[in-house]
Amino acid sequence: MDSSPQPAPPTGRDPAAPADPELPRLTVTQVEQMKVEARVADIYRVLYGAAPNTKSVMLELWRDQHIEYLTHGLRHLGPAFHVLDANRPWLCYWMVHPLALLDEVLDDDLEDDIVDFLARCQDKDGGYGGGPGQLPHLATTYAAVNTLVTIGSKRALSSINRDNLYKFMLRMKDESGAFRMHDGGEIDVRASYTAISVASLVNILDVELAKGVGDYIARCQTYEGGIAGEPHAEAHGGYTFCGLAALILLNEAEKLDLPCLIDWVAFRQGVECGFQGRTNKLVDGCYSFWQGAAIALTQKLVMIIDEQLKLSYSCKKPSGEDACGTSSSGCTSEKSSSVVDYAKFGFDFIQRSNQISPLFHNIALQQYILLCAQVLEGGLRDKPGKNRDHYHSCYCLSGLSVSQPGDWRRRRPFTLRGGSPAKGEGMPFRRRGRRAHPLRVDILRCHVLRHLLHRCLATGRLQEAARWLALLPDLHMNT
Numbered sequence: 001m002d003s004s005p006q007p008a009p010p011t012g013r014d015p016a017a018p019a020d021p022e023l024p025r026l027t028v029t030q031v032e033q034m035k036v037e038a039r040v041a042d043i044y045r046v047l048y049g050a051a052p053n054t055k056s057v058m059l060e061l062w063r064d065q066h067i068e069y070l071t072h073g074l075r076h077l078g079p080a081f082h083v084l085d086a087n088r089p090w091l092c093y094w095m096v097h098p099l100a101l102l103d104e105v106l107d108d109d110l111e112d113d114i115v116d117f118l119a120r121c122q123d124k125d126g127g128y129g130g131g132p133g134q135l136p137h138l139a140t141t142y143a144a145v146n147t148l149v150t151i152g153s154k155r156a157l158s159s160i161n162r163d164n165l166y167k168f169m170l171r172m173k174d175e176s177g178a179f180r181m182h183d184g185g186e187i188d189v190r191a192s193y194t195a196i197s198v199a200s201l202v203n204i205l206d207v208e209l210a211k212g213v214g215d216y217i218a219r220c221q222t223y224e225g226g227i228a229g230e231p232h233a234e235a236h237g238g239y240t241f242c243g244l245a246a247l248i249l250l251n252e253a254e255k256l257d258l259p260c261l262i263d264w265v266a267f268r269q270g271v272e273c274g275f276q277g278r279t280n281k282l283v284d285g286c287y288s289f290w291q292g293a294a295i296a297l298t299q300k301l302v303m304i305i306d307e308q309l310k311l312s313y314s315c316k317k318p319s320g321e322d323a324c325g326t327s328s329s330g331c332t333s334e335k336s337s338s339v340v341d342y343a344k345f346g347f348d349f350i351q352r353s354n355q356i357s358p359l360f361h362n363i364a365l366q367q368y369i370l371l372c373a374q375v376l377e378g379g380l381r382d383k384p385g386k387n388r389d390h391y392h393s394c395y396c397l398s399g400l401s402v403s404q405p406g407d408w409r410r411r412r413p414f415t416l417r418g419g420s421p422a423k424g425e426g427m428p429f430r431r432r433g434r435r436a437h438p439l440r441v442d443i444l445r446c447h448v449l450r451h452l453l454h455r456c457l458a459t460g461r462l463q464e465a466a467r468w469l470a471l472l473p474d475l476h477m478n479t
């Protein structure tokens with residue numbers, strides 16, 4: 001177990017202490033400042049059960065509590081989660097993946113139990129269902145295979161029947177090139193991503209599986225710049241990550257209009273510091289990953305972005321472009337499909353360093369996750385006022401990971417961190433050597449909860465606003 005700092009709530013001033021008779025007269029500005037500090041203290045007390053004794057607070061990841069919440073969940077997968085009976089490989093993934101992010105090693109017996117359980121979910125004709133004996137489905141296949149690869153033992157890896165998995169995927173492929181989620185099921189970008197990412201991960205991706213997928217995903221990019229679940233639908237962060245990541249694994253990212261996509265994703269980060277999933281919706285901790293990861297991926301796509309920007313500045317427009325300016329033929333040099341080495345694309349991409357600083361406010365995102373999404377008893381949530389759950393724990397921690405720069409194999413996502421690994425880039429906050437540099441964050445600059453309230457009021461969501469007001473009684477007078 002790690003001895004990372006734990007959330008010791010700062011002690012507040014003693015309200016019973018006698019007033020200082022020598023207190024100097026305060027200016028109006030100072031009085032205002034004190035009012036703000038008092039409000040912050042209340043917010044902090046609501047969230048953490050104690051008032052800070054300074055206006056700055058240390059934001060930390062409550063690692064031990066999260067580990068306890070996640071491992072407890074894994075040990076009680078059977079009885080506690082029967083309501084999510086068709087989602088049990090997902091539950092494994094939502095717990096095993098964040099535990100790996102937290103550098104926590106599972107004990108062998110628990111790992112073997114998970115491997116045995118997932119083996120029972122594997123269909124005899126390939127793919128994994130939501131539970132033993134259930135219909136194989138691409139989403140639960142993604143969850144099961146990622147869990148097994150994360151566990152990484154010989155027993156785990158050899159339990160995956162790759163030949164049957166390949167046959168299952170071919171069966172899920174539509175003549176348009178896109179994938180459907182299950183036999184007779186819906187066709188969408190999620191299906192394309194889960195199929196392509198699993199195939200890439202276990203090295204069964206080939207031209208047969210890949211053909212037509214990139215063009216289908218490109219058709220799902222909307223006039224806003226984000227990617228929708230299917231052509232002509234609404235752009236959404238979940239599908240935007242899926243579409244972009246699948247195209248990267250296929251080495252076809254140039255099929256998207258990347259500047260347009262970045263523009264859309266960056267502006268989904270709200271004044272609350274977290275991300276919303278789509279235009280005019282509330283921020284939610286899980287989009288820290290779906291949106292945060294999508295924009296983090298673009299830090300390694302600078303060559304294509306540059307080329308697309310140059311094209312858009314010149315008078316010449318490529319033929320066959322859509323409303324967003326996407327070239328259907330792509331703008332990089334011709335690729336010959338017969339010599340494509342699909343096994344290399346994902347691996348090489350991960351190895352590539354970031355070529356620019358984050359194109360979103362990665363410090364602010366960490367503030368949202370650490371301040372608003374963490375639950376003191378362990379686990380993470382959508383936003384204050386909501387309960388923790390394993391889905392949000394997984395994706396908030398994944399979002400924290402992608403919002404921290406540097407080599408993920410050498411760092412530990414314990415405290416708020418900033419900066420860029422790219423040489424010569426300006427660093428918003430300095431890091432000392434390779435160690436995480438805990439920042440003291442001025443909580444006054446966050447204003448996270450106040451903005452949540454403002455947004456509810458501004459968009460007429462009075463019931464939600466009332467909930468925020470109940471949480472933040474002192475803000476009432478100031479809004």
Ligand SMILES: CC(C)=CCC/C(C)=C/CC/C(C)=C/COP(=O)(O)OP(=O)(O)O
Nearest residue numbers: 139190194236238239242277278281284290
């Ligand atoms: C790998 C895999 C299976 C990825 C799934 C990607 C993902 C999260 C897709 C989002 C689906 C969707 C339209 C949610 C809207 O929910 P909502 O209306 O409740 O939320 P919102 O108001 O925030 O849009």
Ligand SMILES: [Zn+2]
Nearest residue numbers: 284285286382
């Ligand atoms: Zn969510």
